[in-house]
Amino acid sequence: xxxxxxxxxxxxxxxxxxxxxxxxxxxxxxxxxxxxxxxxxxxxxxxxxxxxxxxxxxxxxxxxxxxxxxxxxxxxxxxxxxxxxxxxxxxxxxxxxxxxxxxxxxxxxxxxxxxxxxxxxxxxxxxxxxxxxxxxxxxxxxxxxxxxxxxxxxxxxxxxxxxxxxxxxxxxxxxxxxxxxxxxxxxxxxxxxxxxxxxxxxxxxxxxxxxxxxxxxxxxxxxxxxxxxxxxxxxxxxxxxxxxxxxxxxxxxxxxxxxxxxxxxxxxxxxxxxxxxxxxxxxxxx
Numbered sequence: 001x002x003x004x005x006x007x008x009x010x011x012x013x014x015x016x017x018x019x020x021x022x023x024x025x026x027x028x029x030x031x032x033x034x035x036x037x038x039x040x041x042x043x044x045x046x047x048x049x050x051x052x053x054x055x056x057x058x059x060x061x062x063x064x065x066x067x068x069x070x071x072x073x074x075x076x077x078x079x080x081x082x083x084x085x086x087x088x089x090x091x092x093x094x095x096x097x098x099x100x101x102x103x104x105x106x107x108x109x110x111x112x113x114x115x116x117x118x119x120x121x122x123x124x125x126x127x128x129x130x131x132x133x134x135x136x137x138x139x140x141x142x143x144x145x146x147x148x149x150x151x152x153x154x155x156x157x158x159x160x161x162x163x164x165x166x167x168x169x170x171x172x173x174x175x176x177x178x179x180x181x182x183x184x185x186x187x188x189x190x191x192x193x194x195x196x197x198x199x200x201x202x203x204x205x206x207x208x209x210x211x212x213x214x215x216x217x218x219x220x221x222x223x224x225x226x227x228x229x230x231x232x233x234x235x236x237x238x239x240x241x242x243x244x245x246x247x248x249x250x251x252x253x254x255x256x257x258x259x260x261x262x263x264x265x266x267x268x269x270x271x272x273x274x275x276x277x278x279x280x281x282x283x284x285x286x
Contacts, residue, residue: 010196011268020099034100112185160233
């Protein structure tokens with residue numbers, strides 16, 4: 001029988017954590033997280049890291065293993081996750097459970113990313129410093145001049161992605177888009193994708209209640225402690241951005257909570273729009 005990776009995906013707040021733990025216990029598998037924010041150890045409350053009892057129920061990987069100060073890309077995750085998957089299969093697992101809502105991380109594991117050129121660390125550090133001091137808009141403007149195609153398609157609020165595209169343009173003298181092939185890589189294991197959904201009103205209510213719970217758990221204090229690092233790519237995240245602007249005096253706390261709920265709902269909608277294009281996903285209603 002071929003080895004199988006089951007990828008459990010779905011919008012934020014749908015209930016992936018509990019479902020994936022139950023499937024992992026059935027399969028005798030750990031849970032491999034593919035969440036691009038839960039990987040950061042300083043961001044516990046605002047990223048809805050699984051509760052201690054959930055983490056104790058089954059072994060989890062890639063939960064709070066990096067620092068927000070680290071530069072960690074989808075390409076890094078592809079390399080690390082594939083290495084772990086092959087290791088676990090070699091240790092006797094026939095089925096592994098992966099779960100998360102990060103579209104790029106899931107695509108990296110399932111389809112692979114293009115082989116982009118290695119860029120000197122000094123150049124990346126220079127661009128990251130520019131990101132910190134001048135903001136993502138300045139780098140995006142430079143990217144527009146060097147690669148209009150990527151500028152038009154990239155998430156220009158994501159500083160890490162803008163830096164990655166810009167560093168390739170600067171180092172190679174070629175547009176970042178010229179290295180994108182769109183071809184999927186073959187994996188040595190079978191991949192099954194399960195998408196979790198709920199009725200929209202139910203999902204949105206779960207999202208709203210989760211934000212309220214985060215506030216009760218101390219999200220304001222967590223965000224305040226991260227304020228000095230607000231320009232780092234990891235913190236360009238719903239829940240933190242809105243509170244940083246509240247700290248700046250742009251609006252009161254009630255408005256910040258309202259915006260976190262609204263932007264979380266919008267993010268859930270974008271996730272579903274992204275995955276609806278993939279006819280390999282088997283959707284399950286919870």
